[in-house]
Amino acid sequence: MTCVGIESTAHTFGIGIVKYPPFQILCDVRRVYRPVSGGIHPSEAAKHHMEKAVDALREAASRVDFRKIDIVAFARGPGLGPCLRVGAALARMLSLKLEKPLVGVNHAASHINIARVLTKAINPVILYVSGGNTQVLHVSGDKYVILGETEDIAVGNLIDVFARKAGLGFPGGPRVMELASKSNRLVKLPYSIKGMNVSFSGMLTMLERLIGRESVEDLCFSLQETAFSMLIEVSERAMAMLGVNEFIIAGGVGANMRLRQMAGEMCRERNAVFKDYPPEYYADNGVMIAWEGVVQYLLGERLSIEDSIVKPRWRITDVKPPPARLYEN
Ligand code: AMP
Ligand code: MG
Numbered sequence: 001m002t003c004v005g006i007e008s009t010a011h012t013f014g015i016g017i018v019k020y021p022p023f024q025i026l027c028d029v030r031r032v033y034r035p036v037s038g039g040i041h042p043s044e045a046a047k048h049h050m051e052k053a054v055d056a057l058r059e060a061a062s063r064v065d066f067r068k069i070d071i072v073a074f075a076r077g078p079g080l081g082p083c084l085r086v087g088a089a090l091a092r093m094l095s096l097k098l099e100k101p102l103v104g105v106n107h108a109a110s111h112i113n114i115a116r117v118l119t120k121a122i123n124p125v126i127l128y129v130s131g132g133n134t135q136v137l138h139v140s141g142d143k144y145v146i147l148g149e150t151e152d153i154a155v156g157n158l159i160d161v162f163a164r165k166a167g168l169g170f171p172g173g174p175r176v177m178e179l180a181s182k183s184n185r186l187v188k189l190p191y192s193i194k195g196m197n198v199s200f201s202g203m204l205t206m207l208e209r210l211i212g213r214e215s216v217e218d219l220c221f222s223l224q225e226t227a228f229s230m231l232i233e234v235s236e237r238a239m240a241m242l243g244v245n246e247f248i249i250a251g252g253v254g255a256n257m258r259l260r261q262m263a264g265e266m267c268r269e270r271n272a273v274f275k276d277y278p279p280e281y282y283a284d285n286g287v288m289i290a291w292e293g294v295v296q297y298l299l300g301e302r303l304s305i306e307d308s309i310v311k312p313r314w315r316i317t318d319v320k321p322p323p324a325r326l327y328e329n
Contacts, residue, residue: 002026003071003297004060004094005290008087009079009107010131011040011171013049015060016286017069020294023117027063028287029056035170039160046082053090069098073293076104076303077311078132084310092305102303105292107284108133108316109144111250113295114288116327119275121246123324125238127231127263130251131156131171134231136196136238139321146317147238148196155227156253158200162207162223166216176220177256183221187214191226196234200227228259232266245272254282295322 007014011034017027031052033045060066074091077084088104095102112126125147126137134150153161156173163172168179187210190202203226210219239247247267253259260276267274281287299320 001070001294001297002064002068003073003290003293004066004069005105005110005286005288005293006074006087006091007107007284007286007289008049008083009075009077010083010284011045012284013052013056013086014284014286014289015056016288016290017060017064018287018290018294020291023291025287027060028285029059030285031056039164039170040080042080042082045080046086049083049086053086057090066098070100071103071293071297072098072100073103073105073289073296075107075110075289076308077107077314079107079310079312081310081312084312088308088310092308096305101297102305102308103293103296103301104303104308104311105289105296106314106316106319107289109319109321110288110292112137112144113292113322114281115248115250115277117291118277118281119248120327121248121275122327123244124246124248124275125235125242125244127235127247127249128251129155129231129249129253129259131160133251134198134200135316136234137316138238138242138244139324142320144316144319144321147241148198148234151194151197151199152201153204155200155231156251158204158227159223159253161204162219165208166211166219168216171252173253173256176223177258179217180220180224180258183215183217185218185221186225187218187222189222189226191230193230193234196237198230198234203227224256224258228256228262231259232262235263236266236270239270239272245270247272247274250282252283255279295326296320298322298326
């Protein structure tokens with residue numbers, strides 16, 4: 001079967017097409033919104049997605065014959081309402097025009113399942129780190145279980161807000177990573193873990209105070225070392241508690257080389273495996289929505305046009321994960 005997936009939850013408008021079985025990526029078109037100033041403005045991002053949708057669709061149609069599509073999937077949430085509605089409208093239109101079933105998928109589950117299919121991890125501990133989320137998860141039976149999460153802001157938000165205040169632009173991640181590589185001087189920052197939960201707001205406050213007093217390279221380095229150590233520590237605790245020896249990272253912050261390097265070191269030290277995949281699939285994209293569309297279609301999900309309103313606050317604990325056997329071959 002062939003599924004087209006539309007991503008529009010935040011900064012990226014993406015159209016991906018995958019075929020299964022076996023898993024194959026047929027097309028991956030992305031248009032990324034970059035705010036002129038500040039963070040993401042929801043209505044501006046939605047306007048960007050609307051303006052780019054036709055062009056992105058044309059590019060996808062030049063690669064894949066849309067008559068071969070069997071399923072139309074879109075990211076139904078969580079995300080920014082105005083942005084979600086652009087992707088949903090295009091998906092409804094495609095579903096009607098192609099006369100193919102519509103499937104609304106969860107953006108977080110899509111990040112996790114693209115990681116699983118690309119790495120063939122059977123039942124790993126998952127660190128999900130993006131602009132709006134920081135969670136440690138595991139699949140238990142037919143549920144996603146959240147073992148730990150942030151008690152305040154997401155790690156991506158910590159990075160983006162710090163970067164904005166330090167004048168580094170949006171998104172902060174790539175720039176912070178680049179500047180961090182030019183320093184190895186650690187400035188002490190709050191290291192806050194409670195059980196398997198983390199907290200980053202104290203670190204952000206401290207970093208904001210230090211802007212202009214310490215070099216920006218040292219601050220980027222210290223942010224990464226401290227925040228990522230916290231994330232790797234709670235992930236390791238989850239692995240030890242469950243006796244799991246596979247680890248994957250999902251979500252945009254996973255594009256960070258230092259975070260993935262720490263993950264590799266932690267796993268090697270405990271005889272476990274960190275399963276990595278190409279950095280471009282950590283970021284938001286349409287391919288992961290298309291794959292989650294296949295997963296949910298196989299689980300029996302179908303959405304009528306009438307019921308297809310978006311869900312900006314959709315929790316992953318309300319979504320069904322695929323059975324492990326999907327990843328066993
Ligand atoms: P997502 O919402 O999943 O697309 O993730 C977006 C988040 O990933 C933003 O907070 C970015 O700053 C962050 N990000 C992107 N690239 C990197 C990177 N190389 N290092 C750290 N964070 C990154
Ligand atoms: Mg994302």
